[in-house]
Amino acid sequence: MLHLLLPLLLLISNVGPSRSAIVESLPGFPGELPFKLETGYVGVGELEEVQLFYYFVESERSPKRDPLLVWLTGGPGCSSLSSLIYEIGPMQFDFSSSSGTKPILNYNPYSWTKVANVIFLDAPVGTGFSYATTDTAYNISDTSSAAQTYEFLRKWLVSHPSFLANPLYITGDSYSGVVIPIIVKNIQDGIEAGHQPQMNLVGYTLGNPVTCDEKDMSFRIPYANKMALVSDELYETTKTDCNGDFQNVDPTNGACLTDLEMVSLCLEKIFLAQVLEPSCNLISPNHTRLKWSRSLLEEDTVDIVSMPHQSRPWCRPANYIYSYIWANDEKVQEALGIRTGTKQEWNRCNHTLSYTKDVLNAVVYHEYLSEKTLRALVYSGDHDLAIPYVATLDWIRSLNLTLEGSWSPWFVEGQIAGYSILYSKNSKYDLTFTTIKGGGHTAPEYKPQQCLAMVDRWFSYYPL
Template identity: 30%
Template sequence: MAQINLSLFLLLVLLSPSCSFSKIQVPSDRYNQAETLIRELNLFPKESENIVDKDPFLATEAAGIFEKRFVFPNLENSSVTIEDLGHHAGYYKIKHSHAARLFYFFFESRSSKDDPVVIWLSGGPGCSSELALFYENGPFSVSKNLSLVPNQYGWDKVSNLIYVDQPTGTGFSYSSDRRDLCHSETCVSDDLYDFIQAFFEEHPELLKNDFYITGESYAGHYIPAFAARVHKGNKGKEGLRINLKGFAIGNGLTDPKIQYPAYTDYALDMGLISKSDHDLINKLLPVCEVAINLCGTDGKISCMAAYLVCNSIFTAIRARAGADINHYDIRKKCVGRLCYDFSDMEKMLNMRSVKQALGVEDIEFVSCSTTVYQGMLVDWMRNSEVGIPALLEDGIKLLVYAGEYDLICNWLGNSRWVQAMEWSGQKEFVASPEIPFEVNGSEAGLLRSHGSLSFLKVRDAGHMVPMDQPKAALEMLKRWIGGTLSQQTTETENLVASI
């Protein structure tokens, strides 16, 4: 009761007009924040989440995987056939859910079926992984006429690649029961674990392959939780043993207690705010830290208090840096409230011909879900780093990478939590030198690594590294899964894309 009262007190103090922090803009509407996030990506889903009245697949597939091979009808090369491509789309009826089905894409490796299996998770929370598929590292990119063109730097060049719409209610994933909406990483990771078990049952030929978990942004929460869940399942012999080798987090939110104080330091270093702004906004840090500590031991009220208190730091920085700044890439400006234009993907995936090819019936594609976003707010300020050391000790690799021009999940905060993480190799990692990450004769970033842990600051990239630096991102993945991340290539081609 005392902790709950303190949480309420923090909220009242912060939101009080007479508070000394009153000059600092404080967010107070959760729905508006979710709506703003989605509109800044130029996405306008008709529905706030995919909760359907009736399950369209119930009569044909009560449980397990429902998967089909397909070809997108809008490929520029219309002569491509299903036999030419190992492309699959499907639904998985989540084993321990009430009525939830996760939608996924699976693209067989262009090189070899023996390549690792890589799963990608997008953040939000509540944004579809198709954002990465069509704008970052998938086999195709969407053109303005809604046709698909091949992506020569798709990660399916070196891996068997899976994209999942998760948590439930995101993308084409849906349920007919609102109880299936997630509010914690336990829910998210259990659903993903059930999915990956079913996936390998459907594709037993891939079970021997190395398995890697990747993603970005709020997936900095999902990825460690999912990796820990797979590791736990392996140790407990719960089902099929999955050959988990590593996990990679790109520009993620993982340890808020360390990452939020880095906002003002990063903003000052990059010239977004003045020293006086920096010092004023930093007065919120002690309150933020207390709120995060309460969130780690208490329930929903303290976690919501922490979300509101700590995000006022970010809001204040944006207010001073300018309303038109793109907080995903500070080199760029937003046009009005639209920082990126991902609307072509949304239009394309809601085309009837595309839906028929994918076998999604009449399910409406929800690019980013406001309901899923709000449902996960009680999880936002929790520390997802806590389970990582045990994975590192067991030899499971972690790569944390971050584009240098991202504000919202900036490289400085990510570097700090990685260095502060306590594990047997911590001192050696912190003492290890930063070396150039050279790709085909050009410096693409700075790399620090020791044992199972690597941190890469990526040059000339913002929040979405594979979109801004597709060549370097593909080379990063290839060398990381091959155990040669710190080695240099010998070709002369410059892999750092021009700004």
């Protein structure tokens, strides 16, 4: 097969094959890595001005038979290293052993690489260790980023032909919920057009996905009411006074603005990503946005670092400090094969991307995909206020799929792990939606055991 793919490589690459290396050990991880890790760059776009960095971890079970996942982290602009270490990858920080400038890593027993091959991709350009060779190449959008990821995958599979037959899933969470269905459409269209290499696309998974920023945020208020964070009386009054629209508020509608200020008072100290955890968000009182509609990216690690140690509670963002220390270590970057001089500083989330959100509602892509022979898994941590599960259920129901069963619990070790429901269309497309009980915005970060059980069963076509 390789000799047939070599001419193709020359056809779709302007410069040459992807550059990669096997990483056998990493600073902070004792001994050799107990999993196969490959890192590298793949050039995409005109003259390969964009160099996308990736981490590839082979399945620890059966690399030849297990699914191949492409994983995208949200933001836009959050590094896939964050997902690798804090969510679904095979290594994690050992917080009890780490101190100061010496983060210690250990093995994650609930890594998705137990059951799948995973490409963790730093996309869009400017994310993580990905970079561009020209200033203009940093200008990116939802659709252009999706096109670049599609090109990345074609080139990666050409240089890794042994994975062409593996079931392929495009996966990710948070803001990648906008980009993933575009990528899946690009792949599906390429398959139908006969583009090479022929990919074995089976489906996609979305975790706590952004789909339409405006609608997703509007559902925070009814969700907060369901969670007893906003009273029934305030919710009903706000809904009436704002005519059910919490985003496009008439500036002369004083009653609605007053109601939303009351909602903000109820929610401003709530941690968006997981309502039960403490908030360390220090948004300025002069901030002009309504606090209930703030962005997750505004809840910054810098706030944690700047707070006096003795006065701050533990907060989830404090866990992320070690990632900055570790990923900016020269020895770590050397071990990962990072090209010298391409990054001044690694950030978990790049707040300065030149990014245009040119897809304001991704539902149209799901409507297109629902006509194809594909599988979809959509999951939501049920304690996520940033993208509430009720917002996700709303757009799923708008697809007019056929309901295949009732809302039912599923179990891990005899305990309810969440509630799921199955939809289908034309006996070709099926979509499973499930909650992760107690999960936050990036559900595997909060409930790793349950999320591994979820994907293991779903990839194997078993009921959750």
